[in-house]
Amino acid sequence: MSTEQMTCKERVQAAVKYEDIDRLPVFKGYFSPARLVDRKMNYSFFTDAEAIAEACWQAWKYFDDDGIHLLDGGFMEEEFGADSIWPENNYPMINHILVTDHEAADALKEPDPYKDSVFTAILKATEILRKKAGDEVMVCGFINGTFNYAARLMGTENMMNYLATDPELVHKVCRKVADAQVRYAKAYGEAGIELIFMPDATSAPACISPKTYGKMALPYLKEAVKGFQDAGALAMYHPCGGEYPIIDQIGQTKADIYYFSELVELDVAQKIFVDRAAVAGTVNGSRELFLGTPEIVDEHVKGIIDRLKYRTGAIIMPGCGLSPNCKYENVKAMVDATKEYGKN
Amino acid sequence: MKGDMKMSKEAIFKQLSHAVFDGDDDLVVEAAEAAIKEGIDATEAIIEGLAAGMTKVGEYYEKQKYFLPEVIISAETFKQGIKILEPHLSKDIASPGTVLMGTVISDVHDIGKNIVIIMLSASGFKVIDLGKDVPPEAFVNKIKEVGKVDIVAMSALMTTSMMGMQDVVEALKKEGLRDKVKIMVGGAPVSQRFTDDIGADGYAGDAVEGVRVAKRLVGVQ
Ligand code: B12
Ligand SMILES: [Zn+2]
Numbered sequence: 001m002s003t004e005q006m007t008c009k010e011r012v013q014a015a016v017k018y019e020d021i022d023r024l025p026v027f028k029g030y031f032s033p034a035r036l037v038d039r040k041m042n043y044s045f046f047t048d049a050e051a052i053a054e055a056c057w058q059a060w061k062y063f064d065d066d067g068i069h070l071l072d073g074g075f076m077e078e079e080f081g082a083d084s085i086w087p088e089n090n091y092p093m094i095n096h097i098l099v100t101d102h103e104a105a106d107a108l109k110e111p112d113p114y115k116d117s118v119f120t121a122i123l124k125a126t127e128i129l130r131k132k133a134g135d136e137v138m139v140c141g142f143i144n145g146t147f148n149y150a151a152r153l154m155g156t157e158n159m160m161n162y163l164a165t166d167p168e169l170v171h172k173v174c175r176k177v178a179d180a181q182v183r184y185a186k187a188y189g190e191a192g193i194e195l196i197f198m199p200d201a202t203s204a205p206a207c208i209s210p211k212t213y214g215k216m217a218l219p220y221l222k223e224a225v226k227g228f229q230d231a232g233a234l235a236m237y238h239p240c241g242g243e244y245p246i247i248d249q250i251g252q253t254k255a256d257i258y259y260f261s262e263l264v265e266l267d268v269a270q271k272i273f274v275d276r277a278a279v280a281g282t283v284n285g286s287r288e289l290f291l292g293t294p295e296i297v298d299e300h301v302k303g304i305i306d307r308l309k310y311r312t313g314a315i316i317m318p319g320c321g322l323s324p325n326c327k328y329e330n331v332k333a334m335v336d337a338t339k340e341y342g343k344n
Numbered sequence: 345m346k347g348d349m350k351m352s353k354e355a356i357f358k359q360l361s362h363a364v365f366d367g368d369d370d371l372v373v374e375a376a377e378a379a380i381k382e383g384i385d386a387t388e389a390i391i392e393g394l395a396a397g398m399t400k401v402g403e404y405y406e407k408q409k410y411f412l413p414e415v416i417i418s419a420e421t422f423k424q425g426i427k428i429l430e431p432h433l434s435k436d437i438a439s440p441g442t443v444l445m446g447t448v449i450s451d452v453h454d455i456g457k458n459i460v461i462i463m464l465s466a467s468g469f470k471v472i473d474l475g476k477d478v479p480p481e482a483f484v485n486k487i488k489e490v491g492k493v494d495i496v497a498m499s500a501l502m503t504t505s506m507m508g509m510q511d512v513v514e515a516l517k518k519e520g521l522r523d524k525v526k527i528m529v530g531g532a533p534v535s536q537r538f539t540d541d542i543g544a545d546g547y548a549g550d551a552v553e554g555v556r557v558a559k560r561l562v563g564v565q
Contacts, residue, residue, distance in 0.1 A: 090450075136548075157416060157455055164367070164413040209411040245408060286533040290503045293539070323504035 004339075008066040008137040009194075011199040016234060016278045018313040024342030025066040025307065026335050027280065029318035030142070030197065031326055032091075033059035034073050041324060043086040046075075047117055049124035056125065057132060062328075065335045066137065066315075067195070068129055073142035074119025076180055077152050079111030089324075092118075097155040105172040108153070111180040113187035123191045130192035137193040141233065143184050145200020146220040146223050147208075149177045156202060157168035163212060170216060182227030189231025196228040197259070199238040199321070206241030213246050218253070225253045236280065240320055247272060262287075262319035267307040270314055273339050280315035283334055301337035311344050347491040349418050353384055360393025360425060365400050367417035369424055376428035386432035394425045395466035402552040412455070413563035419462045426465075439470050441494035441562040443528075446474030448508035456531060456551075460499065463551040464558060480508070480515035487516075493525055494562050499553075501504055509534075510542040526561040530554060 005022040006014070014021045032041050033055040037072070045052070052070070060068045072091055078084050082094040099105050113119050129139045150160045150173045162169050169321045185196060199290055201207070203217035221237065228235040237255035239246060243264050250258060251273065258277055260269055262284040269279040283289060288300045301316060316338040322331070350360075356379050365370035372394075379389040401418040404410035409517055411419075447457050454476040461471050472490065474482055487493045496516070500506040509529050516522040527544040539547035546561050548554035559565060 093452075160412040160416045160455075161420075164417050205408060205411065207412045209408075209413075212413065214412070229520075242408070286503055286506075287535055287537070290533070291538060323502060325504060 007135065009135060011203040012066055012138055012195075012234075012315070015312050015315060018275050018278075018310065019313050021344060023344055024234055024308075024311060024338055025315045026060065026338035026342070027067050027140075027315055028063040028065045028069065028319035028331055028335065029283075029320075029322055030069060030071070030199075031322035032324045035324065036062060037270075040089045041091065042088055043092075046072075046092065047121045049121040049128065052121055053125040053128040053132075056129060060137065062316075063296050063332060063335050067140045068133055068137055069140045069197075070119070070122055070125060070129075070142055072112070073144060074116045074122055074184065076111045076119075076149055076177075076184065077118065079109065079116045079180070080152065080153060080176075081107075081109045094152060097153070097158065098276045099154045099169075099173055100158065102169055105169060105176075108173070111183070111206075113184045116184075116285065119182065119184065119187070123187055126191040126193055138234075139192065140197060140236075141188045141193040142197050143181055143188070143224070143228070145198050145201050145203060145237075146174050146177045146181065146224055147203035147217050149181075150174050153177075156207075159202070160207065161215065163208065166342060174216070174220045181224040182230075185224070185227040185231040185233065189233060193231070193233050193265050195236055195257075196231075196232040197236045197238065198224060198228070198255075199240050201240035204239045204243060205245045206243035210245045210249065214249055218249060221253050224238070229254075229256070238281070238320075240329070249283040251276065257315065259315075259317070260319065266304050266314060266316075267309060270310060274310060274313060278313045278315060281317050281319050283316060283318045285318040285320050285326075289318055289322060289330045289334065290326060292330060294329050296332065297330045297333040298337045301334050302341045305341045312341070316342065351378055353382070353388075355394070356382065356384060357389065357393040360389060361397035361400070364394050364397030364418050364422050364425065367414065367421050367514065369421050372425045373428065376425045378449075379429065380432055385434070385459045386429040387434065389429055390426065390433075390466075391468065394422050394429070394563050395468075398422050398462060398466040399552075402550075402555075404530070405459075406550055406552050415459060416455075419459065422462060422466065439468050440559060440564045442470045442472065442490070442492060443558065444474065444483065444490075444493045444525075445473045445497040445499070446478035446483065446502075446506055447476040447499045448512065449477055449479045450502050450508060451502055451505035452476045453499070453531070456501065457499040460497070460530065460551045460554045463555050464497075467559070468490045469553045469558060480512045483512050484515050484519050484521065487517075487521055487525065495526045495528050495558055497528045497530075497558070500529075500534060503533045506533050506538065507533070509544065513542050513544060528557055528561060 205306040238259040360376035
């Protein structure tokens with residue numbers, strides 16, 4: 001088939017349900033498109049709804065993939081009460097660790113999605129993009145995972161320590177984070193978001209054990225996923241980092257899409273989740289996309305697609321977030337390769 | 345420890361190792377103090393006791409039997425033990441070498457680096473920690489300041505920051521220091537190919553492997 005028969009949106013929706021599709025969908029993945037509109041990643045950009053919308057739109061046009069992807073999902077840490085640092089060309093960070101004891105955990109503020117300086121811009125950008133995109137393509141949002149947020153509030157190293165010495169403190173913070181995630185998702189839903197991406201590296205086996213994951217993280221991740229779905233969005237969960245040891249548990253989150261790093265074979269994941277959830281990812285963001293060439297990327301993507309048993313139920317994308325200085329020609333090569341080798 | 349019962353050297357080493365492996369901060373203090381009281385050589389207590397425990401922790405982490413919470417608690421226990429034994433070290437012990445280590449500029453990820461440092465120290469290396477977000481000139485200046493550094497070790501966790509390693513290699517070349525040191529790199533996005541590309545000498549995927557590579561680079565087993 002030389003011409004494509006489905007819209008981007010139809011293709012993703014059908015792939016998630018393992019229905020017939022004209023070709024496999026592809027997502028450019030997560031990296032800031034600020035560069036595309038000649039902007040720096042600074043406070044003025046992150047709070048400028050028009051600029052965000054324009055950058056995301058341009059990125060979709062430029063890479064010609066199957067989704068419009070909003071960047072980072074607001075600045076919930078600041079809403080919790082943290083003071084922030086805004087680098088001249090990078091994502092904002094928090095200046096001080098907010099929670100070191102139960103008292104501080106009790107004192108955390110309740111994040112309000114409609115007051116979050118970054119998220120209000122993202123909500124407005126979502127509305128702008130929804131109008132532009134119509135039924136052609138999904139607008140995809142971003143809300144960090146429960147453990148990722150908790151780690152930022154407590155300090156990762158401290159949090160790992162508390163997991164062993166004071167798990168109740170971690171529970172207390174996660175409880176508040178999960179509630180906030182659901183509130184953010186609801187606001188996203190009202191703005192018309194159709195998919196929410198949730199990365200959670202801090203609860204993956206690169207950091208904690210499968211047992212701790214089941215006890216400490218999974219209950220909250222389930223709530224977050226349900227919140228996304230109740231808001232009318234597909235939930236795409238990314239358990240980032242050495243995922244195999246928890247691959248049996250992540251299914252309990254009931255996410256619509258499981259998005260894996262290059263450490264998982266996409267074909268194996270697909271066989272595990274067939275007819276239950278779509279699988280995504282696994283294009284190596286460092287070895288191929290960052291250090292490689294378009295030819296190397298083409299070969300790599302072809303291999304991933306050739307090994308798939310079902311030519312639906314999978315979305316090709318980088319195995320993890322890409323750096324803002326990634327090579328655009330390599331990302332483009334990944335999209336083109338999917339269009340070529342993913343045809344049905 | 346009960347009463348005045350004398351403990352054998354082996355029993356104390358076992359306790360030290362156990363304390364680190366279990367992250368037991370009471371036991372590590374007790375055992376380290378016992379070692380001193382019994383007049384056991386502090387170097388030996390560190391190597392046969394604390395470091396042996398930390399090596400086992402490293403192996404468990406490599407095999408995914410231990411995860412970050414366990415490793416971080418063990419590392420703290422290890423440091424507690426060192427604090428007690430260090431003042432009793434004899435000054436002229438042979439170390440395999442001096443490592444200058446830091447997380448490269450614009451990168452604040454230091455958990456992995458700290459684990460590598462603990463493992464290197466546990467193997468007898470003298471490690472100078474430059475911290476995180478370290479600019480190339482800081483590596484250069486430190487080498488000039490201390491005179492002799494055997495290995496420059498760098499960590500980077502982001503594809504955005506890993507090019508900072510190349511800047512350090514270039515800075516060392518410019519200052520005529522490149523041939524005087526070995527360069528070792530690591531961190532999640534780093535690979536053997538990248539290591540070769542930037543002209544570094546060694547790469548390791550984890551801390552246990554890192555110790556092996558460091559030993560190879562300085563020519564000891
Ligand atoms: C913890 C963490 C943080 C913590 C760091 C706390 C700290 N004190 O280190 C905080 C919250 C501060 C943080 C911040 C950010 N992070 Co972060 N973070 C992580 C996370 C979850 C775990 C890293 C970690 O500690 N792993 C455990 C340690 C033990 O493993 P390791 O570092 O790999 O080290 C081992 C080996 O690699 C090796 N090793 C490491 N260094 C060296 C050196 C030598 C010489 C040798 C031989 C071996 C060696 O030995 C170690 C032990 O075996 C990873 C995700 C992941 N799955 O890796 C993301 C991750 C690295 N972060 C990421 C990002 C993007 C960020 C931020 C920009 C914020 C954001 N938007 O998320 C900021 C960056 C700030 C900055 N300028 O640096 C990305 C990087 C993506 C990319 N494109 O490269 C990752 C992959 C997550 C993601 N997908 O978003 N992060
Ligand atoms: Zn990831």
